[in-house]
Amino acid sequence: MKKFDVIIIGGGHNGLVASSYLSKKGKKVLVIEKNENVGGLAEYAESLNCISPIIKKELGINVNNINHSNNIISLEDNQNHTILSDKNGKLSFVQTNADENDQKKFLSIINNYKLFSKTLGAFMFQKPPRVKSGKRADLFQLISMGWKIRKLGKKNMRELLRVIGLNIADDLEDNLNNNNLMGLLSHEAVLGTNLGPRSPGSILTLLYKQAINDNIFNLNKIEVAEYINQLEDCCNKNTVEIIKSSEVKKILTQNNSVTGVQLTNGEGFESKYVMSNADPKTTYLNLLGAEILDTDFIRRTKNFRNKGNVAKLELALENEININNIDKKMNGKFIYAPGIKYIEHAFNANKYNKYSENPCLEFYVNQKTLSANVYYVPYLINTNHQENEIIERCVSVLSKFIPDMKIVKQKLITPNKMEEKFNIAGGHWHHGDLEIDQLLMMRPFYGSAQYSTPINGLYLCGAGTHPGGGLTGINGLNAAKKVIEDLK
Amino acid sequence: MNTSKISYKKPLLETPFHERTSEHCYANDWYRWAGYKVAKEYSSTELEYTSMRNTAGVIDITPMHKYDIKGEDAKKFINKLITKDITNIQSNQVAYGIWCNEDGMVIDDGTIFCFNENHFRIFCAERNLNWFSDTATGFNASVEDISPSIAALAFQGPLSCKILNLLKVENIENLKPFHFNNYNLENHNVTISRTGFSGDLGYEIWCDPSQAIDVWDSLFKFNRDYKVLAAGMNALEMVRIEAGFIQPNVDFMSAEQALRPNRMRNPYELGLGWLVNLDKEYFTGKQALIRHKEKGPEKKLVGLDIEGDKPAVGSVLYDNSKKNQAKEIGIVTAAMWSPVLKSNIAIGFVSKEHYKLGSNVYAEIYHPEELDYRKIWAECKVVKKQFFNNPRRNETPAFT
Numbered sequence: 001m002k003k004f005d006v007i008i009i010g011g012g013h014n015g016l017v018a019s020s021y022l023s024k025k026g027k028k029v030l031v032i033e034k035n036e037n038v039g040g041l042a043e044y045a046e047s048l049n050c051i052s053p054i055i056k057k058e059l060g061i062n063v064n065n066i067n068h069s070n071n072i073i074s075l076e077d078n079q080n081h082t083i084l085s086d087k088n089g090k091l092s093f094v095q096t097n098a099d100e101n102d103q104k105k106f107l108s109i110i111n112n113y114k115l116f117s118k119t120l121g122a123f124m125f126q127k128p129p130r131v132k133s134g135k136r137a138d139l140f141q142l143i144s145m146g147w148k149i150r151k152l153g154k155k156n157m158r159e160l161l162r163v164i165g166l167n168i169a170d171d172l173e174d175n176l177n178n179n180n181l182m183g184l185l186s187h188e189a190v191l192g193t194n195l196g197p198r199s200p201g202s203i204l205t206l207l208y209k210q211a212i213n214d215n216i217f218n219l220n221k222i223e224v225a226e227y228i229n230q231l232e233d234c235c236n237k238n239t240v241e242i243i244k245s246s247e248v249k250k251i252l253t254q255n256n257s258v259t260g261v262q263l264t265n266g267e268g269f270e271s272k273y274v275m276s277n278a279d280p281k282t283t284y285l286n287l288l289g290a291e292i293l294d295t296d297f298i299r300r301t302k303n304f305r306n307k308g309n310v311a312k313l314e315l316a317l318e319n320e321i322n323i324n325n326i327d328k329k330m331n332g333k334f335i336y337a338p339g340i341k342y343i344e345h346a347f348n349a350n351k352y353n354k355y356s357e358n359p360c361l362e363f364y365v366n367q368k369t370l371s372a373n374v375y376y377v378p379y380l381i382n383t384n385h386q387e388n389e390i391i392e393r394c395v396s397v398l399s400k401f402i403p404d405m406k407i408v409k410q411k412l413i414t415p416n417k418m419e420e421k422f423n424i425a426g427g428h429w430h431h432g433d434l435e436i437d438q439l440l441m442m443r444p445f446y447g448s449a450q451y452s453t454p455i456n457g458l459y460l461c462g463a464g465t466h467p468g469g470g471l472t473g474i475n476g477l478n479a480a481k482k483v484i485e486d487l488k
Numbered sequence: 489m490n491t492s493k494i495s496y497k498k499p500l501l502e503t504p505f506h507e508r509t510s511e512h513c514y515a516n517d518w519y520r521w522a523g524y525k526v527a528k529e530y531s532s533t534e535l536e537y538t539s540m541r542n543t544a545g546v547i548d549i550t551p552m553h554k555y556d557i558k559g560e561d562a563k564k565f566i567n568k569l570i571t572k573d574i575t576n577i578q579s580n581q582v583a584y585g586i587w588c589n590e591d592g593m594v595i596d597d598g599t600i601f602c603f604n605e606n607h608f609r610i611f612c613a614e615r616n617l618n619w620f621s622d623t624a625t626g627f628n629a630s631v632e633d634i635s636p637s638i639a640a641l642a643f644q645g646p647l648s649c650k651i652l653n654l655l656k657v658e659n660i661e662n663l664k665p666f667h668f669n670n671y672n673l674e675n676h677n678v679t680i681s682r683t684g685f686s687g688d689l690g691y692e693i694w695c696d697p698s699q700a701i702d703v704w705d706s707l708f709k710f711n712r713d714y715k716v717l718a719a720g721m722n723a724l725e726m727v728r729i730e731a732g733f734i735q736p737n738v739d740f741m742s743a744e745q746a747l748r749p750n751r752m753r754n755p756y757e758l759g760l761g762w763l764v765n766l767d768k769e770y771f772t773g774k775q776a777l778i779r780h781k782e783k784g785p786e787k788k789l790v791g792l793d794i795e796g797d798k799p800a801v802g803s804v805l806y807d808n809s810k811k812n813q814a815k816e817i818g819i820v821t822a823a824m825w826s827p828v829l830k831s832n833i834a835i836g837f838v839s840k841e842h843y844k845l846g847s848n849v850y851a852e853i854y855h856p857e858e859l860d861y862r863k864i865w866a867e868c869k870v871v872k873k874q875f876f877n878n879p880r881r882n883e884t885p886a887f888t
Contacts, residue, residue, distance in 0.1 A: 255769075285626065289626055290625040290627075291568060291626045291627060291770070294589070294590035294772045294773065295568075295569075296589050296590040296772070297590060298622055298623075298625050298626075302625070447590070
């Protein structure tokens with residue numbers, strides 16, 4: 001059997017980051033990817049606001065910004081759309097039917113949230129502290145977290161602690177009157193989570209996503225494919241061995257320690273260190289096997305909330321796409337979530353494992369093609385989605401704004417399909433909900449935080465770890481650093 | 489379970505023996521056990537206790553939880569669940585085992601009946617379906633709660649085998665301890681195991697609920713010569729203390745139920761280290777138990793032989809014969825005056841410095857005397873928990 005210093009299961013974005021880092025440190029690394037291409041779920045990522053400065057620094061990767069006009073267009077049934085433009089992080093209204101007071105308040109809410117997410121952002125790129133480890137470093141980190149919050153000042157700290165468990169609808173309704181503006185922010189808070197605007201904790205998810213992306217509206221500034229290519233090049237340059245179209249069947253262990261991996265074709269590789277870029281449920285229940293894990297741990301693994309509810313819709317039309325009442329040259333992120341009530345109604349279906357009758361959409365237009373994130377389309381356990389019906393519902397929403405839609409090609413990727421293609425249990429973008437009990441040192445769950453696992457030599461490096469999904473690469477980097485630390 | 493029998497007026501279930509137990513229960517004193525009512529005392533606890541020590545006593549243990557484990561991986565499942573290695577268990581054999589959580593803290597104990605490689609049955613005092621089902625993840629083994637489908641009696645005492653013999657239960661005297669088999673009892677097919685709580689010769693009889701009344705009646709058939717009595721929970725408590733058997737949520741908190749983490753106990757603290765096999769490749773809690781073993785227990789559940797004749801119920805234990813200089817070092821979990829041993833015994837936790845056999849500790853006993861307490865400072869000797877262990881218990885063929 002061939003021997004490696006470290007084997008990485010899954011050539012997704014975090015796997016590539018981890019392997020680049022490890023190979024730069026002179027380790028012999030093997031990456032095993034199930035699909036023909038590396039990059040994993042990044043394939044579906046429409047937008048990437050920035051590459052984390054830490055990744056840039058550590059791996060020497062740089063992708064130029066695209067010179068897109070960065071607009072956020074919130075569509076409204078009465079065709080009075082709201083357009084916001086983002087210039088280097090500064091937001092301004094281009095067009096809106098909201099009154100001046102609302103506009104002012106809207107921008108001030110966003111500024112407030114920005115301040116809070118900066119506080120959170122300070123912990124985002126670090127290894128989260130281990131509670132009760134008794135180590136000084138962990139203790140200092142916990143203290144510094146508390147200190148960062150205290151440093152906001154009395155008024156702001158109180159406000160942060162007030163909103164952190166709050167639902168976004170309450171906060172917005174207290175401050176705004178305009179439905180469209182409320183819908184727009186609610187959309188950013190609930191997209192990719194199992195929350196509605198009235199679910200507690202929906203402000204926290206917004207702050208958290210903002211901290212990860214450095215922007216409240218995750219805009220399309222970086223070419224994701226180019227970024228992945230560069231990462232792959234970085235791996236190849238550093239002689240990382242990447243095997244594509246091969247699936248890992250089992251992580252081999254002996255005496256509570258990793259010994260290697262076995263592929264579905266029977267081939268095996270030896271290593272004392274294995275990093276799994278798969279989600280925690282797949283890693284523990286399928287790759288490792290529940291029979292060698294403590295029952296309490298299995299319970300926590302099974303209770304990890306990982307039900308995805310966003311589908312990807314790709315449409316190709318016969319003619320160039322024009323949106324009613326929007327200038328042809330105007331491009332950017334289109335959002336259809338016209339109010340809190342509308343999103344909450346869409347969310348109601350999700351509670352009962354049904355897709356929304358009137359879905360919310362976020363989409364980008366490129367001449368004749370349109371690609372959208374549709375929610376809520378929940379992951380189903382035993383039944384299949386009526387894909388045509390979902391597409392029909394989306395098209396009926398889109399046709400309010402796009403006259404004469406003649407569809408040439410259509411493709412819907414439901415969470416179930418994502419699960420199948422990328423081996424992500426539940427088909428969740430972030431491998432698991434970003435909610436207060438599944439964040440920081442609690443991510444993915446007690447006993448598995450800080451990228452380590454109960455098995456010696458096995459590490460997690462996927463989006464199921466801190467700081468979650470969102471193409472930060474921090475998960476892979478932190479996990480790789482942890483491996484280097486343990487290899488010493 | 490026949491839930492139609494439960495209402496807000498009658499919230500407790502009746503066991504299949506209820507027709508008989510309610511007849512015997514003059515005291516009408518019931519105990520709540522797993523949603524059933526069972527007799528605490530029938531007429532006199534002392535008499536019921538004496539029947540178990542001198543002839544034989546019958547205890548309704550139907551509320552015991554019973555779980556069927558079936559499937560190809562049934563044995564592997566049991567081996568992951570419990571701390572002991574049962575790889576070599578044979579059909580018709582019974583194993584006693586405990587199961588721990590990931591911190592190596594004891595959840596419950598139980599007896600495990602092996603029907604064959606693919607079929608086991610676990611009997612335990614607390615509900616464990618949730619724990620078992622989660623443990624079964626990844627195994628080809630099903631866990632089913634079959635509690636209501638089996639009626640059970642404990643038949644304990646020196647004459648238990650003799651009476652079964654008189655009932656023409658063939659070859660019962662050759663049933664070895666911790667074994668079970670199917671027998672014909674007065675034309676009923678029943679399962680009898682040589683297990684029990686009394687520390688003496690005794691059997692447990694498992695039958696279909698429809699046979700319950702007949703099985704019960706048959707055990708009392710020779711009462712003209714051998715006075716068999718129905719025994720309640722109070723009498724059972726007495727014999728189990730004498731035998732040194734511990735009970736979850738009485739002598740220690742089950743790790744699944746304890747709210748305060750420092751109330752959980754590991755097997756070494758309970759004196760059950762002999763049930764832990766750290767050479768076994770994998771079971772829940774192994775890593776933690778390796779650490780616990782290395783560290784050694786901070787306190788230990790031991791037997792106490794106490795001076796005087798006043799039971800040390802709920803007493804606090806101290807390290808010094810002089811009260812004003814004494815430091816608290818433990819607590820009594822169960823205590824009684826033992827009629828058969830003629831001594832004042834107790835089970836309790838004692839800290840590290842004092843749990844060695846032969847050590848002296850002191851109990852402050854609050855003895856109630858006509859609306860007043862007499863406070864007694866009693867010397868106790870640390871002894872083995874097993875106060876009563878009659879050789880009859882393990883002899884085959886059994887005493888007839």
